[in-house]
Structure formats: C-alpha cells, structure tokens
Amino acid sequence: MEFTRIRLNNTVFEGQNNAYVIHGEVPTLIDTGVAMPEVRADLVEGLADAGLELPDLERILLTHWHADHSGLAGELAAESGATVFAHEADVPLVAGDDDAFAALWDRRDRRFGEWGIPPDKQAELESFRTEFAGATGESVAVEPLTDGDQVAAGDGELSVLRLPGHAAGLVAYETVAADGSPADPAEAFVGDAILPQYTPNVGGADLRVDRPLERYVDSLDRLAARDLDRAWPGHRDPIDDPAGRAAEIRTHHVERTRRVIEALREGGPADTWTVSARLFGDLEGIHILHGPGEASAHLDHLERHGIVDRDGTEYRLVDADPDVPSLFPNTKY
Template sequence: MERISLENDDLEGANNVYLFDTATATVLIDTGEQSREQDLRAALENHGVTFADVDEVFLTHWHPDHSGLAGLIQETSRATVRIHELDAPLVKGDAEAWTSFASMQESRLESWGVPAAKRQQLFAHRERAAVAEYPSLSSVTTFGDGETFTIGDQVLHVRHTPGHTSGSVCFALERNTTDATGRQEIITGDTLLPNYTPNVGGTDARLDQPLNRYLSSLRLLNTADYECGWPGHQTPIAQPSNRAREIIAHHEQRAGRVLSILGRIGPADVWTVCTELFGELDEFHILVGAGEAYAHLEHLQQQGDVKCVDGTYRVMDEVRAELDSDVDTWPLAIRD
C-alpha cells in the first residue's frame, strides 16, 4: 500500500489517498478533492499508474475532499466505486437525497437559533464552494458493516464508524499470506485523525445523537489492538487506541465546558452555547461550530444532565447542585 498526500488548505489539512497496485487489481481508497486532479495524476504516475488503470475506488465517506475525483476516475476507467450504503445517495448525487439533506440542514440551523444573517452567509459560502465540488457518478456499489474485500494479499474489513457522517467507515487491513507478520493496521478516514478532531453534528445533518454515535465508534477503535492507523488527513497514527482515548477525553472536557456555560449564563439555545464555546464564527465555521455545540447538548440531554424545551437547554437541578460554574471541565460530563 502506498500513501499519497494531496494538499488541502481547509480544516484538517492534506488529504490522503491510498493506492493498492497488485497483479490482479489497482485500487484507491479515497480520491482527494476535484481541485487536486493534476496532483493525483502526477502522484499515481510516480507509481506507474494512470486513472485509466484504476479498477476500484473505496470511499471512507461522502465528503467531497474524499470523493471529489471518484466520478472522473470512474468515467476514465469504468472503475467500480464502493461506499457505505448510508452515504451512497449523496455521493451519487441523488436529487431527492440532496433536497432532503439541505432541508434538514436548514431546519436544524433555524432550530439552533443561528441568526438569519449568519445562515445567509453560510448558504452563500456553500453555493460558492459547491461549484464542481461533488463527483458525478454513473453508478455506486454499496457495502455494509462487516463485509470483506480481497485486494492482492490484503483483505479489507469494513468497520462502520458513524459520527462524522452517517456512513463513515474504517477499513481494517489483514494480510492473507502465509508470511503475514500479524501487524494490525486500519485505514481510519476522518473517524480518527492525528492532530484534529473531526466535526460531529454539523457536516452531516442526517445523524440523530451524533456525538453518542461517534463515541461508540471511538470505543470500537479503542478496544481493538491496531498498531497503526492510516488517516484521511495528515500523517499515520502510531497508536490508534491511544488517539481514540485522547479524542474521547477531548469531548469529555468539551461537554464539561458546555455544562459550565449553562451553569453560568442559564438556559440557552445552541447558537448561544456555540458562541460561548468558539466566539464569532463565519462561513463554513458557522455550521461546524453550531453542530459541535448541538452534538454535545443532545448527548448531555440523552444522559439526563440537561433538558431541552422548545430549543432551549437548561441544566437539571440535581446536576446544578454538583456543578461549579467557575471551572471549565467536569470529569463526569460524558459517561460510558
């Protein structure tokens, strides 16, 4: 397997594309965004591969920085493009699915209390960014959790890890040869990143209880004995279990901050909590910031620590008695 790094100036940094070039098939995991077409072509050529040689593309999730070039590759080589069944309608460009997605996103932004001017700014940014951003695929082949695929001497095991998107997956790698070393590796997409935490709650409006789902995905990775993680962005992760625990702790601290904010300012909507957490936000950050606040508030409500009435969240009385609003963290904010 070869890791190809493609520049990406937004958010998580450089995208990774993984190349498997075997005697029987040439396979990519993720493709990078459309603006990096020439970079991907040049990187593949360094390995003696062209777009026309690609037999299959596996996608970790639907976001365009991971799927953007899948349509062009498929058009060039007739490659089979595979993605989890929950993300397939969006990556294929199904009009009904996109209409429903946009409607749900806009409804949530309004219910979160995001001001009209901020919503208009976000939608204007979304329209500018959407030009030629998403793939145009003639066909998509779906897979589900637990399915396996053989590529040369490697077997890919699909691990459904929702949270960042509904259909986010990791691919656990296993050598199927007699000289296999037993080294456990996993391609993590955006589920596990080395330096950043992926957005939860904003970039896929279809998920209910997004943080709860994401924490379950992290615990799945934490309990596995993977020795190396190959992420969707930046450099490999030496101890994926340790990184999973770090991200769980990060969300625990953030949930504590949310409780502290509500204890200090009283009942509030999502946007008010968001601005307390992150300050003034613009363009795409409006969506991801509000989504993070929403994900934590919904998780705290599910645990019984806060209650929401008509879009306003307040700390439960029994929790308030334990909460010191002068501290920024509360260690029991997220419980197993």
C-alpha cells in the first residue's frame, strides 16, 4: 500500500501530529489534525507534495475523536465531499453531537468532584478548554466502523482493529493483503494506541472509558499479538518494533502502579488529586485533567483487585505489598 506521511506542527496538545494519505483509486486521509489555520496549511501543503488536492480525497478515516486527530474532518469533508469514518463509539463526538458533549462535560464535572481537583485548578483547565474550543472544528456526518470491518483505501483495504483505553473508540487501521490476511510487511496506522517517545494518557483522555487501565493493557496485548513489522503513530516517528514498544508501555504501567502504592504507603490515605501530586508534582493546562486521570485509572485498577479501598473520595492501602505483575495478566487473542 502506497502512502505518504504528512507532519503537522500542532502545538495545542502534544505536538508533532501525523496524518497519512493513502494513494490509489480511493485517495484516503487517515486523521486530520486540529482545526487551526496553520495546521490546515500544513495539511494542504502535504497533500500537494503528495500530488493531491483537497477535492481528490474520497475518504477520511479517523483513529479516534480527539481534536488533534479529528478537528479538521468537518471542513475537509465539506470541501472535498469525502466520507468520514470513525469507530461507532466515537461517532457522536466526532460528529459534534451536542448531547454527547453535554454528557461528557457532566461526567467531567462529577469526576472532578470525586478526584478532589481544587477549584482554582478546575478554573485553569476550563480556561484552557475555552481558549481552544474551536480546535474541535465543524460538525460532520460520520459513518460508523466496528472491530474487524474492512474499508477500501487507496488500491487496497484496511482492517479495523479496536484498541480502547486512551479513547473508547480508538482504532488502528491494519494493512491487509488481497486475500484478507495481514500484508507483507505487516503495518498499521495506530493513532495514539502506542507512541514512540511517551505513553498515551489513560484515565483522563476519555472519561467515558470504564476500567481504563485494564482495557488499555488488554489493547496493548492485542496490538502486540498482531506481530506488526511497523506501526505509524499519531505523533512523531514510526515505530519499528510495535510489539516491543507495547511491552515497554505495559511495563511502564506496572511500574506506575507500584509508584501509586508507594505514594499511599509513604504519604497515607489520599484523594486522587493528592496521589496525582505525589506522582507528578504541580500540573498546568491539559495536564490538570491528564494527571489525576492517570492516577484515577491506577487507583481504580487497584481497588478492583482489593489492594486499596475507598472511603468517599479517599483511598487507603489494604495490601501494602502486593504482587503487582499479577494484577496485569496477559490477555490472549
């Protein structure tokens, strides 16, 4: 499958976004970048370098609903006539459905109270969100995808592999051979399922995800089992050993779980915000959401396994020296 990576200089969130254009009979764009003029300019320039213009696009495939991956989908679809696809779990948010966002903000407000985020930090986060509210872009009609679907792209097809955790509807698009088997080389466009230089946020990035750490580790195992030769992530450079990188991130979460236990053992019972401060220190901007979200994901995992219990908003250790790796059994696919 012939494709071109387009590098987008997004500085709103984590930066260095990637979009990918698949060449062939069905010109297809994977992810769009955030809805900002300078990012759009990067994308248009990248398409031109690949010999394409916006009207040439027939399909836009989104890895997940976050604005730095889907923000430009609405205006690109309006100008090109391209059909937009996303996993069914993320369709309402990508589409800009008011009720879906209202439910998300309600859930966020409840979680902030449960986590114990101080009012001044909540106000700081709200200011950040308001400043970049336009980054989500225009509403758009979206066609739903489910795990295992195959969708035409370029001169071939891509297989949809759902990998929830960072987002409820996060998917990878895996290259397939003409007979439906994995292509040779086996590659996938993985969004934020795995990243080369840092670990995708779990717990704060999508408040809709139940058991976020468990589901994310399961997704890492599922991705590793695909035995890919290369992964093309949503940020930064390609990953030449996807299974190895998935294993590294898995180990990172085992170690972070140990750090959460240590934070409670040394500092005593605490709410999520306090545990987050013990792990990460002072937080600013979007990390006011991501820090306690990450702490919450690990505390939730520990509570489900009986290592901590919760009294109101406060967590305390029940087992101060658990076998942490046993809390992360390998998932078989």
